[in-house]
Amino acid sequence: MSIARFWRETPRRYNLGGSKCTMCGTVYFPPRAVCPTCAHHRESIGKMEPFQLSGxxxxxxxxxxxxxxxxxxxxxxxxxxxxxxxxxxxxxxxxxxxxxxxxxxxxxxxxxxxxxxxxxxxxxxxxxxxxxxxxxxxxxxxxxxxxxxxxxxxxxxxxxxx
Amino acid sequence: MRDVAVLGVGMTKFGELWDRSFREIGIEAGLQALVDAKLSSGDLGALYLGNMASGSLIDQEHIGPLILDYAGLGARHLPAVRVEGGGASGSLALHQGYLAVASGLYDFVVVGGAEKLTDVPDATGNQITSSAADHEWEVVFGGTLPALWAMIARRHMHQYGTTREQLARVAVHAHEMGSKNPNAHYRNKVTLEQVIGAGPVAEPLGVFDCAPLSDGAAAVVLGPMELAHKYSERPVRIAASAVACDTMAVQHRRDVTTLDSTVLAARRAFEQAKRAPADVQVAEINDAYTISALLALEDLGFSEKGHAGPDFEAGRFARGGEVAVNMSGGLKAQGRPFGAVGVAQVVELVRQLRGEAKDRQVANPTLALAHDVGGTGATSVVTLLERAS
Structure with missing residues (x-):
């Protein structure tokens, strides 16, 4: 695996950075660009915010x-x-x-x-x-x-x- | 959309075919199917080829035209398309061929599936095939296909009381049927004690709970049902072909003990065919791991959720049971050449429906089901086949 391929995931792999849908409140790890479960699938685009898991x-x-x-x-x-x-x-x-x-x-x-x-x-x-x-x-x-x-x-x- | 028929079938022996190359096995299966279909090469419209990982396994991509060329069809300049969907590549290719004929775009197509897994060492083969799981969030953290299925198994045992013995029965059955199949990778029978006592791979799964890495190829010729009797004495109608997908990683599933992709593909297939699970007499299902078969029996609608273990023990899926499952020996004993598996399932079922399955023949079946899975269930394909009157 190239260095870049692993390095780019360090915020997730080192520190459990996930994301949260601001429309329905569901938390995801790894972070997602769009909410797969909420009724607002299309509306959630651009409305996912970073969320830190506790571990x-x-x-x-x-x-x-x-x-x-x-x-x-x-x-x-x-x-x-x-x-x-x-x-x-x-x-x-x-x-x-x-x-x-x-x-x-x-x-x-x-x-x-x-x-x-x-x-x-x-x-x-x-x-x-x-x-x-x-x-x-x-x-x-x-x-x-x-x-x-x-x-x-x-x-x-x-x-x-x- | 018009009705589609299987007009011809062919397959190579599955196993460690050290003396044979990828292109040799690919064309052997294809030419067998062509001859079986009593079709002239000039009638063909296209080739669809299911394959998972030729680039990593034999350093060869672009294999559609490669097989077309060595099958002697290069000068005809037919379209040749490779289809990839992990272990479900073969039946995904079948789905594409089905759509092409059903739509009327082509009259006759060859659908092949081929994989050459023993040109690399075992460990490399396991590593390459694990790429059907989510590399970044499963494999990088120590996941392998058997390890992921083992966690599904452990949860199924925890929730439903499925036992180690019930898992092992799946492998015993597979080897029993493989012993009757001259094309099978494994033709030896195994006992419950041997399966349970075998070395561990990922607990609770041991060596005998996991299908092998095999070489092999299979092919079918498809054509329109209205012309079928001209090319085949016993054509088989494709009553349904349905695909469904799910999350790539096990960790994101709605329910770890259910393959929603299988539930949905089966529901779509039965709706398309206007039939129900109780109408099926013979089925080839994914038993890449013993737990995979138990999940499949539940998710296809043959068992209540959580009951597949006891149902299997009770003989409901044996030859002569309610649904005769994996008469070929399944992936466990017939073998697991990833991209060829789904096409080989259809080859076995066509032979069953034609009454040509010899020692493995089920009494007078009319409706058959094939179930193919990619990875840990991110893709499932369900095909229903019906004996044409």
Whole structure:
């Protein structure tokens, strides 16, 4: 993948920049130029505004991947999940900082900024969001993980950490 | 719009065809179909070719004229059009050929589907075919086709209680039927224990829950129904051809456990044909992953939502069941040469409707359904085929 192709998506991949339809209020990630769900499809053109996701969500479904996508060979086995964010959009991303057997549907997670993959020894290193547990697990303490991205949601654990 | 008939069918063996090139398999299927149709080459109006990824797989784009040329039709200067829709490329090409004949623009067309997947290593083939998913928002984050389908499976199990054994039964059935199909990639039978015990690909899916990467080609000749009996002793009418699309990524679906594209394509097809799911006796459906088949049975209207697993276990979709599903062995056992799959489904169903399916023959079918899916369901195509009286 070229540098430009990855670089142009950094506001989304590094910082969860989505969009919101000002006609119906629905939030999208990645951002969209036109609202696909509201009755004002045509009228929403030019009326979508930037919207920052908090990075908080929960696991909607998941899999443990043994035959990896290109560039993920060193991470096998890894947990991939559909994460439903508190703002509504569902994101596809890895769940890290836990043992695969500890992931479950409904697990509270929070986005964290990590290295996704690298293109060999001389190629581009891709960074972006993954998700880490945001609740007590047998093998991991609670709280906002290192490298958390997105606007702090002001949750109990955030205030406690502050 | 006029009625369209399938006048001839042909296909190559599916599998690891290391001794054969893309153009060789493409023309073999096409010429078989032409001979089967008792048609003169001079009657042809156009070629439609379904293919997903020849540029990445064999470094060759512009394959419409390539196949036309090596089929000996280059000097006739026919229009040759390649059609792409991920794994549904073949049946999308069929849809284009159907429209061309139905409209009256051409009388006779060849619709082919071909894919050469084993000229690259397995890992490369998996990576290239994963481009039928959303590269920027699924693949870049670690997604693969089996991983995305595995998340659909996990959610289906969570919501409806679908079991690992029910998924595995789909593969056992596919291999059972593949053992009766001389063109199949896999002709060995497998047991429930083998499927469940196989190495994991993306949990809960294992190696035997995933269709293979195959080489293969298939072709059909289409013509107007009013001329059909002149060119075929047993013509088959295309009762409906319908396409529907959905969001590119699984994460944006209305319901992760439903392919709305399949629901809509089926609804449009049954409306066009003025028929219902209960009228279908034999079907070829997408079983690229075992979970894909269960979703398809529900979304096509053969099972209630969430009931496909128990229905499959109860034998409703076996040969001799209410709807005989994937008598060819499906994508799982007959094989999965992406762009050829949808056309090969129609080849199998035409043979079933003609009574030529030998060991796989269903008793006296009159209405058949083909269901083809691209990616994780961004495109679905449903075709209804009817034995012409």
């Amino acid at each position: 908080d969500g929960e696991v909607f479904s998941y899999t443990t991947v043994h035959e990896p996508a290109e560039g993920f060979e060193m991470q096998v086995p890894y947990v991939l999940a559909l994460v439903r964010t508190v703002e509504g959009p569902v994101l596809t991303g890895q769940v890290v900082d836990l043992a695969p057997e500890d992931v479950r549907i409904g697990l509270k997670v929070r986005a964290t900024f990590r290295k996704l993959r690298e293109e060999g020894k001389a190629g581009v290193i891709h960074y972006g969001y993954k998700f880490a547990p945001a609740e007590d697990l047998p093998n991991r303490p609670p709280g906002r993980p290192r490298g958390a991205v997105g606007a702090p949601a002001g949750s109990e654990s955030d205030r406690a950490a502050a």
